[in-house]
Amino acid sequence: MSDPLRPSTRTAAVAADLLGRLREAPPLTHCITNTVVTGFTANVLLAIGAAPAMVDIAGEARLFAAAASGLLVNLGTPTPEQRAAATEAVAGADAAGTPWVLDPVAIGVLPVRTALAYDLLAQRPPAIRGNASEILALAGLSSGGRGVDATDAPEAALGAAADLASTWGSVVAVSGAVDLITDGESVVRIANGDPLLTRVTGGGCALGAVMAAFLGAARDSETVTHLDAVSSATLVYTLAAEHASATASGPGTFAVALLDALADIEPAEIAAEARVTETALTAEAAR
């Protein structure tokens, strides 16, 4: 990236502040997520200091989402029961003002989850997280990738992400070697992280849950935006991944070390290690 970027000291400062708040008052983080990653996702949330709850049945999800601090809706294994719960939960979240994250896993080719993703998109998710293929598919620009593979680079999805953000009032995060997060006006790029994250199932899905937790931790603030909260979650998570990879000898030890690193990371460490930039999209367009 040879663009005229300005290093975002703001993102690092907000991330440090939110991490501290999260640990002081653990946000109750409601997750409706796929059966492959439920355990890992809950462990990631517990490690970082949040309070996870996986309430994914009809008749309970609306109520719980209304009481939660943040909500994740991940479409990885959308059984009929989970689809009903997701719809209920989003209704409950919207009624109560609970911020929520949509993770449209593997949409595009697969019809059931794609239809549900479009339905949920129309509910204006405060945040959306996916790889480039999923974000392109959600914007109607691609038929999607091979499941959860990222077959497109994040930069290829920037236009789609910005369009989604502007149309639906969402913050859109695109995962990749450099993560992009945009609210339709500016784009945050985070170059932290480690390739081993792609060798652990739930490496991306759990980040969606961390975003929900940070959105929850930011609810009482008048100055922290959704863009800030989603960027902060990404920064803390990818920094922890760097710490973990320093001690890991493969994907098994990495996943374990990531949990230790999430528990161990301190707000004061963030600024020095962050590799974050923020640019106005108008500046991007002028390139």
Add this chain to the structure above:
Amino acid sequence: MSDPLRPSTRTAAVAADLLGRLREAPPLTHCITNTVVTGFTANVLLAIGAAPAMVDIAGEARLFAAAASGLLVNLGTPTPEQRAAATEAVAGADAAGTPWVLDPVAIGVLPVRTALAYDLLAQRPPAIRGNASEILALAGLSSGGRGVDATDAPEAALGAAADLASTWGSVVAVSGAVDLITDGESVVRIANGDPLLTRVTGGGCALGAVMAAFLGAARDSETVTHLDAVSSATLVYTLAAEHASATASGPGTFAVALLDALADIEPAEIAAEARVTETALTAEAAR
């Protein structure tokens, strides 16, 4: 606890004996449990030496519970299929005399699981396990906590636990820094354990499965009571947690080390490390 407690050498001796029996003849332990912790729960049972089987569909659960040595019914993610399976399994267990454990995860506010918990309570579970909020809710005394958080201290639930025990003929275990287990006549307190157990998803749920395994291992004995078996399970599990925390550097390595420690713990080690007391509830009331 400055009470006139008597150290329970009995509990430690019974725990050592049951652990040995369990490893000689691994009890087939039937688990109907939430999707977040199924893998961890099965690994805990395999590590300690039991034989887990997660049979949670209608049409199979009754049959299997009747053939199993012990049964766990955990209400963490009660889909319609699991609710049907739980009801079937309890009927099968009762018909065959299979001891079972009810873990009423997050009941109180959430209506579906709360209704099911009351239905199952009426079937007189041989053992009940929960945190203080859940035990209070099951006794009708509280609206429950925030999911699986323990927002009340175990001692606050002792009265409720004793009432449940007396009313339903159950042994009731309340998890916390000091675990309480009561049959309505006396109370066992176990001070072993480690706070990292609360940072691992399934740290409590898996203990419910271990209780089912120990109840299974105790079935052939005429002298080992349900109070003994549930206390033994708690003691062995929390001792293993102490061993694990000695080598852990965070919640990720702790969960892994706990499995190693459960496989490694020997009956002969238990007596020296146990911090257990047993008191008559009449003595407690006189305080």
Add this chain to the structure above:
Amino acid sequence: MSDPLRPSTRTAAVAADLLGRLREAPPLTHCITNTVVTGFTANVLLAIGAAPAMVDIAGEARLFAAAASGLLVNLGTPTPEQRAAATEAVAGADAAGTPWVLDPVAIGVLPVRTALAYDLLAQRPPAIRGNASEILALAGLSSGGRGVDATDAPEAALGAAADLASTWGSVVAVSGAVDLITDGESVVRIANGDPLLTRVTGGGCALGAVMAAFLGAARDSETVTHLDAVSSATLVYTLAAEHASATASGPGTFAVALLDALADIEPAEIAAEARVTETALTAEAAR
């Protein structure tokens, strides 16, 4: 084994070749598997270099199986939704020529999964994997074991495995201390592995997924048979288990180390460590 066996240098050479191919072009491996082992199975596939996708709902499974490189159908927790998805997926796989593996977990006594296993068997699975009890039950010769325990030795199931192979045109793998794999004409025996594999939930189930991945990697080859691919998967997996056990101090660290070992194992290492024989079944019968 004092039989006149010939060491199978062929199996080791094919395994090395397929492992290299798999890593160059990761096979999209569609898994319909039980909720206990989904996460571990996906992590095993990611570690070895394959691309897992757990698509287990009706309305998506047929489409996905047709596009995948290989498919696993594991019957460990067969909810109605998974049963519908399994039937769909097998139809899609058959229509597209996607090789698939049937893992009939705990069939025999449990009626729902047993009926489904027979239905799927009639679809002529390219590969079948189970312990001796399950293979005997699938051949109609036993009432099955205690869940996923192997209560019979693999050699006791060789006749049943060979019959299944001949009748249905399948390659049949029987897990145990020495794994057997037969296509009805010859039998491959693999003596690699470690007992700790039986102390980790999904230790066997994940091997079924690795078989599907290797079958996928072998699709473009005209010389690699299904017997070769299933044997190769078993050899690589059990060798990795040996590497893992060298650094493990119990079942917890073993499961983690297995993932590292699967990522780390190199094609060039296989020949020297393989303990594989291949014999014609006619020679076996003459013993």
